Amino acid sequence: MGITKTEIFTEQQNEIATFAKAFGHPARVAILQHLFKINTCICGDLVEEIGLAQPTISQHLKELKNLGLIKGSIEGTSICYCIDTEKWLQMKKVMSQFLDQDILNETCC
Amino acid sequence: MGITKTEIFTEQQNEIATFAKAFGHPARVAILQHLFKINTCICGDLVEEIGLAQPTISQHLKELKNLGLIKGSIEGTSICYCIDTEKWLQMKKVMSQFLDQDILNETCC
DNA sequence: ATTATTCATCGTAATATTGCAATGAACTTA
DNA sequence: TAAGTTCATTGCAATATTACGATGAATAAT
Numbered sequence: 001m002g003i004t005k006t007e008i009f010t011e012q013q014n015e016i017a018t019f020a021k022a023f024g025h026p027a028r029v030a031i032l033q034h035l036f037k038i039n040t041c042i043c044g045d046l047v048e049e050i051g052l053a054q055p056t057i058s059q060h061l062k063e064l065k066n067l068g069l070i071k072g073s074i075e076g077t078s079i080c081y082c083i084d085t086e087k088w089l090q091m092k093k094v095m096s097q098f099l100d101q102d103i104l105n106e107t108c109c
Numbered sequence: 110m111g112i113t114k115t116e117i118f119t120e121q122q123n124e125i126a127t128f129a130k131a132f133g134h135p136a137r138v139a140i141l142q143h144l145f146k147i148n149t150c151i152c153g154d155l156v157e158e159i160g161l162a163q164p165t166i167s168q169h170l171k172e173l174k175n176l177g178l179i180k181g182s183i184e185g186t187s188i189c190y191c192i193d194t195e196k197w198l199q200m201k202k203v204m205s206q207f208l209d210q211d212i213l214n215e216t217c218c
Numbered sequence: 219a220t221t222a223t224t225c226a227t228c229g230t231a232a233t234a235t236t237g238c239a240a241t242g243a244a245c246t247t248a
Numbered sequence: 249t250a251a252g253t254t255c256a257t258t259g260c261a262a263t264a265t266t267a268c269g270a271t272g273a274a275t276a277a278t
Contacts, residue, residue, distance in 0.1 A: 004134060009138075020138075024130035059257095100201075134266080164225090
């Protein structure tokens, strides 16, 4: 039904999925990569840099901001976005727990 | 339009997004975690273990299989799934490149 | 052969996501 | 004040995703 049954999963599983979903669109990957590269914040160049319409970029930024991965501060008429370092590290910890699971070599297939 | 403009992104960005999308649903996270835990394959216990209908689990398995993260081999009347170790390591490398970006402390906000 | 088991596939309904044009809010500059 | 800049929000159309009942295919057991 297009709706995810979050209530049947653990908090950890839902958290992993939520972070992963944020990275599940190349535009958001590109935004984050650009924020890392330019580092000292940026503003509307993302629209030019990425090539999607301004409302679309704004929407992706909103999702990342809601998750807490980026912060934005008003800078006159423009807005200055940057990675939220603390949250990023917290996210990495959560994702690592999932990605770094031990692989035993007794696979069957 | 519900459709992602993959053509305007780099191959790497699309690859990251594709892997991340696979982890963007708690059911698929749970499936992978269970496959790691049980290790030597499993079959239909996933349905019982997770609590979604059999066609739903089957659909999630298909997505993971299409991505190559899991393999399945017929075992009589049941099917034996397991992590594709090589692909999993390859995925980890791709995701690490993205997640382990250097954080400079000259953030603006 | 018939029945049971296990899993995939099909079809469908409900909801979510992606994308953009139009518009609005807030500030800057002329 | 008026016009320009920058970004958010609204509203909408198109497509994607999630979930499941019904059904089908393949093998196993009786």
